[in-house]
Amino acid sequence: MSQLQEVSVDQYRHLVSERALTGETMLLNMGPQHPSTHGVLRLLLELDGETVISCIPDVGFLHTGVEKNMEAKTYQKAEVMTDRLDYMNTMGNNLAYVMAVEKLVDLDVPVRAQALRVILSELQRIASHLVWLGTSGLDLAAMSMFLYCFREREQILDIFELVSGQRMMTTYIRPGGVWRDVPVEFEKAVRDFIKIFPRRIDEYETLLTNNPLFLDRMLGIGKLDAATALSHSVTGPMLRASGVNWDLRKARPYMGYEQYDFNVPVHTEGDTYARYLVRVQELRESLKIVEQALNKLPLGPVRSDNRKFVPPPRSEIGTSMEALIHHFKLWTEGFPAPKASIYSAVESPRGELGVFLEGDGGPKPYRVHMRTPSFDNLSPLSKMVKGHLVADLVAILASTDIVLGDIDR
Amino acid sequence: MGVEQKLGNMGVVTTTLENVVNWGRTNAMWPMLFGLACCAIEMMSAQSSSYDMSRFGMELMRASPRQSDLMIVAGRVSRKMAPVLRRLYDQMPEPKWVIAMGDCASCGGVFNNYAILQGVDEVVPVDVYVAGCPPRPEALIHGVMTLYEKVKADKFVPTQEK
Amino acid sequence: MEAKLEPIVKALQAKFGGSFEEFRGEVHYFVQPAQIVEALTLLRDQHQFELLSAQTAVDYWPQTSPRFHVIYQLSSLAQNITFQLRVPVNGDSPTVPTAAGVFDSANWRERELLDMFGIQFEGHPDPRRILMPEDSDGHPLRKDYPLGYEEPQFTFNFEDIDLRKPYAKE
Numbered sequence: 118m119s120q121l122q123e124v125s126v127d128q129y130r131h132l133v134s135e136r137a138l139t140g141e142t143m144l145l146n147m148g149p150q151h152p153s154t155h156g157v158l159r160l161l162l163e164l165d166g167e168t169v170i171s172c173i174p175d176v177g178f179l180h181t182g183v184e185k186n187m188e189a190k191t192y193q194k195a196e197v198m199t200d201r202l203d204y205m206n207t208m209g210n211n212l213a214y215v216m217a218v219e220k221l222v223d224l225d226v227p228v229r230a231q232a233l234r235v236i237l238s239e240l241q242r243i244a245s246h247l248v249w250l251g252t253s254g255l256d257l258a259a260m261s262m263f264l265y266c267f268r269e270r271e272q273i274l275d276i277f278e279l280v281s282g283q284r285m286m287t288t289y290i291r292p293g294g295v296w297r298d299v300p301v302e303f304e305k306a307v308r309d310f311i312k313i314f315p316r317r318i319d320e321y322e323t324l325l326t327n328n329p330l331f332l333d334r335m336l337g338i339g340k341l342d343a344a345t346a347l348s349h350s351v352t353g354p355m356l357r358a359s360g361v362n363w364d365l366r367k368a369r370p371y372m373g374y375e376q377y378d379f380n381v382p383v384h385t386e387g388d389t390y391a392r393y394l395v396r397v398q399e400l401r402e403s404l405k406i407v408e409q410a411l412n413k414l415p416l417g418p419v420r421s422d423n424r425k426f427v428p429p430p431r432s433e434i435g436t437s438m439e440a441l442i443h444h445f446k447l448w449t450e451g452f453p454a455p456k457a458s459i460y461s462a463v464e465s466p467r468g469e470l471g472v473f474l475e476g477d478g479g480p481k482p483y484r485v486h487m488r489t490p491s492f493d494n495l496s497p498l499s500k501m502v503k504g505h506l507v508a509d510l511v512a513i514l515a516s517t518d519i520v521l522g523d524i525d526r
Numbered sequence: 527m528g529v530e531q532k533l534g535n536m537g538v539v540t541t542t543l544e545n546v547v548n549w550g551r552t553n554a555m556w557p558m559l560f561g562l563a564c565c566a567i568e569m570m571s572a573q574s575s576s577y578d579m580s581r582f583g584m585e586l587m588r589a590s591p592r593q594s595d596l597m598i599v600a601g602r603v604s605r606k607m608a609p610v611l612r613r614l615y616d617q618m619p620e621p622k623w624v625i626a627m628g629d630c631a632s633c634g635g636v637f638n639n640y641a642i643l644q645g646v647d648e649v650v651p652v653d654v655y656v657a658g659c660p661p662r663p664e665a666l667i668h669g670v671m672t673l674y675e676k677v678k679a680d681k682f683v684p685t686q687e688k
Numbered sequence: 689m690e691a692k693l694e695p696i697v698k699a700l701q702a703k704f705g706g707s708f709e710e711f712r713g714e715v716h717y718f719v720q721p722a723q724i725v726e727a728l729t730l731l732r733d734q735h736q737f738e739l740l741s742a743q744t745a746v747d748y749w750p751q752t753s754p755r756f757h758v759i760y761q762l763s764s765l766a767q768n769i770t771f772q773l774r775v776p777v778n779g780d781s782p783t784v785p786t787a788a789g790v791f792d793s794a795n796w797r798e799r800e801l802l803d804m805f806g807i808q809f810e811g812h813p814d815p816r817r818i819l820m821p822e823d824s825d826g827h828p829l830r831k832d833y834p835l836g837y838e839e840p841q842f843t844f845n846f847e848d849i850d851l852r853k854p855y856a857k858e
Contacts (some may be wrong), residue, residue: 131813132814133812147605149610150558150560150591150614151589151609152559152589156561156562156563156566157562157607157610166754175820176818176819177604177817177818177819177820178604178606178607178610179562179563179601179602179604179607179818180604180606180641180820181602181637181639181642182639182640182641182642182828182836183637184804184829185639185641185828185829185833185835186637186638186639189835189837197636198636200603201563201564201636201637204563204564204567208530220712221712223712244769247568248570248846251571251574252570263570263574264574264575265575267570267571267573267575267576269573270571271571271574271576274571284662285564285567285568285660286564286659286660287657291547297725315652326565332628345792347738347739347765347789348791348792348793349792349828350739350740350741350791350792350793352739361765368765368768369768377743383690423616457709457711457712458713458716458746459711459714460714460741460742460761460770460772462741469741469763471741471742471761473744473759473761475746483635483746484744484746484747486742486744488741491794493796495791496795496796497791497792500595503775506661521563522563522564525604525819526819563811582760605819605824606819606821612856633840633841634838634840638835638836638838638840639835639836639837640828640833640835640836641820641828641835641836645837645853647853647856648854648855648856649852649856650856651855651857651858653858673713
């Protein structure tokens with residue numbers, strides 16, 4: 118166990134202003150245990166009274182060694198690690214990793230599985246935005262938002278539990294398809310949600326969108342212009358709130374996103390309120406995608422029948438010798454992937470979730486790198502908070518929608 | 527209802543100090559608002575409308591360790607976080623309890639590597655372990671109830687071996 | 689190769705020489721460490737690669753020259769294409785010029801590479817560890833760094849591990 122260290126101002130000499138060295142401004146530590154840092158983020162603030170002069174984020178308190186650990190597992194088994202990276206977006210993480218594996222070994226996915234992946238990852242996007250809305254409401258003292266948002270989130274988690282048996286760490290999306298077909302109750306559960314949810318979004322908007330207290334805290338706070346955002350590789354709703362129309366679902370459609378009709382909300386102000394608006398509008402757009410995908414959910418298999426990469430269905434193992442051998446080989450050895458590298462990215466609720474995957478011809482990945490959006494979305498924080506009050510820092514941090522598991526990996 | 531039924535004619539209840547104090551401790555146990563990873567989200571679910579942990583006198587999550595009785599270690603503890611966790615524990619006033627929520631806090635879970643502590647019991651003494659990855663909110667509430675049983679059985683008189 | 693990528697590869701080859709490889713439609717272009725800043729600037733300013741999507745490295749230990757590949761994954765929003773630059777780095781004192789002057793996001797990414805792989809970035813404005821504790825030794829994502837696996841406790845070895853596990857005191 119490493120020891121707690123005393124921090125001296127000398128260590129941060131190059132990051133703080135001259136006045137901190139003379140003691141004219143105050144250095145204040147915020148976190149890693151703090152109610153509004155959304156996890157274990159530590160911020161070192163240089164304050165002049167209530168005004169933030171500079172902000173030095175310190176991450177890594179949740180460093181999990183996921184990338185190293187994945188190198189020690191086969192391609193299928195490494196997938197359980199991806200769930201636990203960005204724990205608000207488990208389905209989306211599965212999807213990103215599985216798509217990378219499929220690209221590396223060149224594996225096709227049946228259309229039904231593609232549609233199911235779209236439905237589930239969009240539901241996950243809604244769930245993730247709900248947690249964001251609830252917790253950022255809580256940060257701005259809107260306690261009821263938290264209670265309302267978690268009520269709807271439970272409904273989505275129930276759907277996940279229905280299809281995968283787990284509320285959060287689903288590992289439902291597997292290489293070559295999904296784990297198994299959805300149960301018959303699935304359609305009704307999703308339809309119930311589609312029916313009830315638009316009114317619930319209206320309810321949230323009544324509470325927040327035109328609420329003068331909320332507007333006072335959000336309007337014009339934490340501005341980020343498009344050029345800075347791009348240079349910091351900011352993606353997702355944060356980039357779209359700064360006026361750049363960039364959504365991987367539209368730009369490089371995957372899993373049949375091109376068939377669905379949806380808009381990408383873009384705002385140009387680049388402040389925390391614009392980020393709020395983008396995310397709330399995305400709730401409606403995601404719901405549109407879920408509805409369309411459910412309406413034309415095709416019938417058919419949910420797993421590829423390429424037995425070199427995808428285990429055979431349980432029913433076949435009892436009757437077919439070959440199926441038994443394939444099953445045994447896949448779960449003891451895994452499947453080999455070519456000695457090459459690929460990069461594949463999906464649009465997660467936070468931005469571009471990319472997976473860099475390099476194989477060495479064996480059944481284990483040689484190197485996995487998760488390009489996680491929160492890591493880059495946090496990096497311009499020090500520029501966004503400069504000159505704002507400490508209370509605004511909380512609003513700005515909430516609007517970036519960071520997940521520490523996503524940053525620290 | 528409640529204590530009035532036991533009052534009798536005299537308006538007096540006889541009990542032991544242990545019972546009263548332990549009853550008080552269990553019915554207003556304030557957990558620290560301290561989430562680490564995935565389990566923290568389920569801990570928030572347990573606090574939210576569907577599960578409502580305030581039924582057990584736990585609606586107040588204290589952000590300061592100085593005001594809390596219970597530390598719920600919700601999530602994986604990295605080696606960088608471990609000394610911070612210990613300091614937070616040291617700052618809590620006596621009596622204090624720890625729940626290791628989830629597999630990662632209990633034993634390292636799926637992360638058996640250089641970065642993650644293999645069980646938070648290497649840093650702080652744990653009273654109740656809750657299994658699951660992450661545990662459902664019901665499981666956390668069950669863990670809390672188990673802790674209540676433990677607290678209610680606390681003896682004030684030091685036992686022989688101590 | 690995709691038609692939009694051809695002029696970019698040609699422009700890079702005219703300026704830096706160097707080779708490229710192709711896999712599943714992705715182009716990986718190799719440049720020398722000394723050329724990387726110029727190459728990134730060229731791609732950003734003349735070929736509209738506004739976004740440094742990812743920056744990472746791969747360790748090919750026990751191979752020593754080159755031991756690492758530093759990888760720059762670029763995206764162009766205007767043209768909707770991606771492009772990868774790879775910089776081979778030798779194992780003894782791996783050093784690459786910093787890209788923090790070209791893309792701001794490289795600042796934290798390079799701190800991560802310094803932390804995880806021990807690759808030094810010349811001219812980096814803030815060369816500190818980012819994820820691991822400041823006082824830790826070694827660079828975890830190197831292939832010669834152990835995973836740090838500890839034996840899990842099961843029923844059959846419960847006693848063994850219970851005896852040597854460093855339980856915390858009150």
